[in-house]
Amino acid sequence: MPTASERPTPRRAGRPRADTRPVVGDPTEEILAAASRLIGELGVSGTPMSRIASEVGLKQSSLYYYFRRKEEIVAALVARANVVPLELVRTITADGGPPAVQLYRFVRADAVALCTLPFDINDIHRIAQRDPVEFAQYWKERATLERQLASIVRRGCAERQLRKVDPKLTALTILANDEGAQNWFRNGSKWPAGAVGTYLADLVVGGLLAGTEHLPRTRDAADKLDAASSAE
Amino acid sequence: MPTASERPTPRRAGRPRADTRPVVGDPTEEILAAASRLIGELGVSGTPMSRIASEVGLKQSSLYYYFRRKEEIVAALVARANVVPLELVRTITADGGPPAVQLYRFVRADAVALCTLPFDINDIHRIAQRDPVEFAQYWKERATLERQLASIVRRGCAERQLRKVDPKLTALTILANDEGAQNWFRNGSKWPAGAVGTYLADLVVGGLLAGTEHLPRTRDAADKLDAASSAE
DNA sequence: AGGTTGTTTCGATGGAGCATCGAAACAACC
DNA sequence: GGTTGTTTCGATGCTCCATCGAAACAACCT
Numbered sequence: 001m002p003t004a005s006e007r008p009t010p011r012r013a014g015r016p017r018a019d020t021r022p023v024v025g026d027p028t029e030e031i032l033a034a035a036s037r038l039i040g041e042l043g044v045s046g047t048p049m050s051r052i053a054s055e056v057g058l059k060q061s062s063l064y065y066y067f068r069r070k071e072e073i074v075a076a077l078v079a080r081a082n083v084v085p086l087e088l089v090r091t092i093t094a095d096g097g098p099p100a101v102q103l104y105r106f107v108r109a110d111a112v113a114l115c116t117l118p119f120d121i122n123d124i125h126r127i128a129q130r131d132p133v134e135f136a137q138y139w140k141e142r143a144t145l146e147r148q149l150a151s152i153v154r155r156g157c158a159e160r161q162l163r164k165v166d167p168k169l170t171a172l173t174i175l176a177n178d179e180g181a182q183n184w185f186r187n188g189s190k191w192p193a194g195a196v197g198t199y200l201a202d203l204v205v206g207g208l209l210a211g212t213e214h215l216p217r218t219r220d221a222a223d224k225l226d227a228a229s230s231a232e
Numbered sequence: 233m234p235t236a237s238e239r240p241t242p243r244r245a246g247r248p249r250a251d252t253r254p255v256v257g258d259p260t261e262e263i264l265a266a267a268s269r270l271i272g273e274l275g276v277s278g279t280p281m282s283r284i285a286s287e288v289g290l291k292q293s294s295l296y297y298y299f300r301r302k303e304e305i306v307a308a309l310v311a312r313a314n315v316v317p318l319e320l321v322r323t324i325t326a327d328g329g330p331p332a333v334q335l336y337r338f339v340r341a342d343a344v345a346l347c348t349l350p351f352d353i354n355d356i357h358r359i360a361q362r363d364p365v366e367f368a369q370y371w372k373e374r375a376t377l378e379r380q381l382a383s384i385v386r387r388g389c390a391e392r393q394l395r396k397v398d399p400k401l402t403a404l405t406i407l408a409n410d411e412g413a414q415n416w417f418r419n420g421s422k423w424p425a426g427a428v429g430t431y432l433a434d435l436v437v438g439g440l441l442a443g444t445e446h447l448p449r450t451r452d453a454a455d456k457l458d459a460a461s462s463a464e
Numbered sequence: 465a466g467g468t469t470g471t472t473t474c475g476a477t478g479g480a481g482c483a484t485c486g487a488a489a490c491a492a493c494c
Numbered sequence: 495g496g497t498t499g500t501t502t503c504g505a506t507g508c509t510c511c512a513t514c515g516a517a518a519c520a521a522c523c524t
Contacts, residue, residue, distance in 0.1 A: 014472025015518040027472090043362060045277040048510060062473050064512065122354050122415070129419060130275060163438070169423060169431055172416050180412030183354070184404050187361060191401060199401055206395070207439025246501025247489040259501090280481055294502050296483065 019057035028066050030056045035073045040119040044074055044127055071127065071134045078124050082141050084113045089148045095225055099156030100205055100214070104222040106149065107174060108201040114182040115193035121179055146171045153208075162208045174204060251289035260298050262288045267305045272351040276306055276359055303359065303366045310356050314373050316345045321380045327457055331388030332437055332446070336454040338381065339406060340433040346414040347425035353411055378403045385440075394440045406436060 012023060024030065034055040038047040049070060050060040067073050088109050092102050114121055128135035149171035156162035181200055185193065201222070206215045244255060256262065266287040270279040281302060282292040299305050320341050324334050346353055360367035381403035388394035413432055417425065433454070438447045 012472075013470075013520045015474065017473065043358060046362060049512090050510075059474060060510090061475075061512080061514095065472065068512090070511070120358065123358055125415070126275060126352065126355055126358075130278060163444070165435075166431070169428075170435075173413065173432065173435060176412035176415055177409060179415070180408035181405065183357070183408055183411070196401075199398070200405065202395075203397075203402075203405060203436065203439040205439075206444075207435040207437075209444065212395070212438075212441065212444045244501075245491045245499075247503065249502065281483090282481075291503060292481090293483080293485095293504075297501065300483090302482070 017057055018059065021057045023057070027056065027058075031063065031066055032073065032076055036077055036118050039074075039077070039123075040117075043120065044070075044123055069134070071131055074124055074127055075134050075138065077119065078121075078128065078135070078138050081117055081121065081124075082138060085110050085145055086141060088113070089145060089152075091229060093148065093152070095229065097221065097225060098161060098218075099152050099159065100161050100209060100218045101221045101225065102152050103149075103156065103174070103208065104201045104205045104218050105226060106152075107178065107204050108197040108222065109226070110175075111178045111181050111197040111200045112193045114178050115185040115189075115196055117182065120186060121182055125179065142175075146175065149174060156208070160210060161214075163210055165208065170208065177204060249289055250291065253289045255289070259288065259290075263295065263298055264305065264308055268309055268350050271306075271309070271355075272349075275352065276302075276355055301366070303363055306356055306359055307366050307370065309351065310353075310360065310367070310370050313349055313353065313356075314370060317342050317377055318373060320345070321377060321384075323461060325380065325384070327461065329453065329457060330393060330450075331384050331391065332393050332441060332450045333453045333457065334384050335381075335388065335406075335440065336433045336437045336450050337458060338384075339410065339436050340429040340454065341458070342407075343410045343413050343429040343432045344425045346410050347417040347421075347428055349414065352418060353414055357411065374407075378407065381406060388440070392442060393446075395442055397440065402440070409436060 017023070031052060035047070035052050038051060038055065041047075042051075048060075049063050052073075053060045053063050067076075085106075088106060092105050095102075128138050132139065146168070150167040153162065153165065153167040153170045157164055157167065177200060181196055185191075185196055189196065191199075198219075202215065202219065205218060206212055209215060209218070249255070263284060267279070267284050270283055270287065273279075280292075281295055284305075285292045285295050299308075317338075320338055324337050327334075360370050364371065378400070382399040385394065385397065385399040385402045389396055389399065409432060413428055417423075417428055421428065423431075430451075434447065434451065437450060438444055441447060441450065
């Protein structure tokens with residue numbers, strides 16, 4: 001009698017696929033994975049639904065059983081990508097420490113996360129701007145992110161650690177910076193993602209600190225907290 | 233006898249347009265102007281050729297008499313936008329002055345120029361990445377811009393005015409910064425373009441200077457040179 | 465065993481957008 | 495009056511997105 005691992009995948013309910021390859025996992029996940037890969041290569045408007053479908057062994061129209069519109073796929077991808085920075089501010093704020101160190105940690109980690117993303121976040125950003133309904137979740141989370149970043153900046157200014165800057169404008173610029181970095185990073189960068197992150201964090205936090213001489217100390221503190229955070 | 237200004241525009245050679253409105257100027261220019269406006273509103277993939285055509289009083293297929301492909305229109309737009317930063321480094325380098333001041337002037341003016349651009353430079357950037365042939369000119373000019381910026385940074389480092397940074401990486405980041413700023417600026421900014429430019433220049437140059445305390449002096453010097461430059 | 469229900473997939477189809485082609489409709493010149 | 499060159503059009507083919515109804519199965523019920 002065959003064990004579960006030997007047993008061939010049980011036939012699924014529903015009409016069989018024209019493509020004879022066996023169904024590997026959750027089709028929704030398969031579709032998202034294929035879409036992420038293809039969109040990373042060809043861009044959103046450059047990847048036809050038919051291509052995504054054939055990649056997962058389906059016909060074009062069958063995709064619409066899982067997603068009602070192309071943008072729904074894009075929205076699902078961006079929703080996952082958005083988790084990273086949100087989680088990031090959460091843990092960094094929880095870890096505490098001086099605002100400048102928190103900012104340093106965020107900028108570096110966010111830049112690295114964006115650079116290792118398989119698809120172009122700015123491309124998707126653009127689509128999200130033109131479809132506020134489908135991407136309502138995205139904009140809400142992004143506003144939260146901006147607020148939390150701004151509040152870190154505000155504390156940094158109050159404690160005289162940072163120059164006097166507009167917290168809201170600074171938060172926007174930091175996010176735009178990280179996304180801008182991804183732009184040329186994906187465009188064939190000779191620097192590794194980690195180097196880009198550290199460079200950006202140096203530049204931004206260096207530009208915000210009341211005295212640049214504190215930058216090395218800030219970076220060291222960030223290193224230590226990051227190490228402790230990844231160890232657990 | 234009617235003077236030149238009273239005389240109706242002389243009939244042009246070729247089949248008359250279905251649209252009865254008189255032809256105002258060079259159709260190529262009209263097309264580019266309409267395309268710039270529409271693409272700014274709806275994005276490149278969001279503006280159909282038929283829309284551009286009807287805007288200038290032509291049928292869809294008639295556009296292909298002036299431009300062979302849609303990307304050719306986009307390339308023409310980006311070629312013009314690219315003139316601004318190139319001209320900018322040229323005059324700023326010619327004006328001379330400390331490297332930090334030159335950088336400050338560039339970042340501020342470039343950010344302002346991008347923010348007042350009618351269309352989304354990142355959107356076009358993305359298309360240019362996927363069509364290196366049509367946009368060869370763009371990439372060549374951009375490489376030149378990077379090199380010139382990098383050389384300013386290199387001098388700044390050599391003169392101990394700036395922190396020790398990678399000049400090439402810095403040039404890339406500066407350009408990405410300016411483009412990133414345009415992203416959220418067009419997305420309904422409550423700050424004027426000038427404020428954005430000054431803020432970005434403060435942040436970037438502040439982050440590069442060996443000592444932040446020199447930032448106000450650098451800004452003042454940039455102000456003076458900009459005033460002198462605009463006066464002539 | 466045969467029928468019913470629910471699930472998943474397909475094929476056909478319509479509509480929108482890009483691009484090409486040949487011809488139409490003019491002016492200018494011979 | 496005919497020829498040439500310029501500008502525009504309409505028709506057409508192709509690709510892509512999205513919808514719809516039906517096909518092809520499994521599972522469950524009698």
